[in-house]
Amino acid sequence: MRVLGRIPLARGFFDREVTEVARGLLGCVLTRTTEEGAVAVRLTEVEAYAGGEDPASHSYRGRTPRNAVMWGEPGHCYVYFTYGMHFCMNLVCGPEGTASAVLLRAGEVVEGQELALRRRPKSSVRDLARGPARLCRALAIDRAQNGLDVCVPGELEISAGEGGGGGGSVRSGPRVGVSSAHDTPWRFWLEGEPSVSIYRRHTPRTRAR
Numbered sequence: 228m229r230v231l232g233r234i235p236l237a238r239g240f241f242d243r244e245v246t247e248v249a250r251g252l253l254g255c256v257l258t259r260t261t262e263e264g265a266v267a268v269r270l271t272e273v274e275a276y277a278g279g280e281d282p283a284s285h286s287y288r289g290r291t292p293r294n295a296v297m298w299g300e301p302g303h304c305y306v307y308f309t310y311g312m313h314f315c316m317n318l319v320c321g322p323e324g325t326a327s328a329v330l331l332r333a334g335e336v337v338e339g340q341e342l343a344l345r346r347r348p349k350s351s352v353r354d355l356a357r358g359p360a361r362l363c364r365a366l367a368i369d370r371a372q373n374g375l376d377v378c379v380p381g382e383l384e385i386s387a388g389e390g391g392g393g394g395g396s397v398r399s400g401p402r403v404g405v406s407s408a409h410d411t412p413w414r415f416w417l418e419g420e421p422s423v424s425i426y427r428r429h430t431p432r433t434r435a436r
């Protein structure tokens with residue numbers, strides 16, 4: 228059943244410059260509803276990726292079958308698989324064709340905590356959605372959700388939190404684990420939130436001789 232009392236963010240919210248959207252998403256609530264029930268996460272950390280202008284973006288080298296949704300209408304999900312084991316979720320923003328997106332890095336589970344714990348039984352409450360892969364696991368997000376529209380009522384929606392988003396002092400810093408443009412300060416988080424993930428700078432892999 229769908230969680231009542233929340234109105235999805237309007238399409239225009241996402242049809243803006245990527246860092247504006249990223250900051251605006253902090254404090255918003257992402258709700259995923261399945262047959263098991265609903266889990267809602269209040270976003271506390273995100274990262275902005277500016278399409279073809281950004282060497283760290285998946286769309287930097289052009290359109291592919293993997294990243295095709297990034298080139299479409301703002302307000303849709305871009306879900307990708309990484310390291311052969313994890314899913315990560317982004318929200319497409321900016322005008323069609325710009326391929327910008329915001330990675331959802333972390334959040335606080337504010338509804339459906341018991342269900343989220345069943346999906347991540349070894350986790351503490353603080354760590355349920357602390358990191359992009361954990362967030363996807365807590366919400367049961369995988370490639371099946373790639374391309375979903377979060378601006379309409381459905382299985383995956385995002386709405387303003389109490390007070391319309393935000394809810395704390397916004398900080399910014401380098402993005403996590405990217406090999407290009409890693410010093411670009413486009414990771415944004417709410418100061419003092421325990422669910423914010425730990426910063427890790429990209430470390431190049433060394434090949435055995």
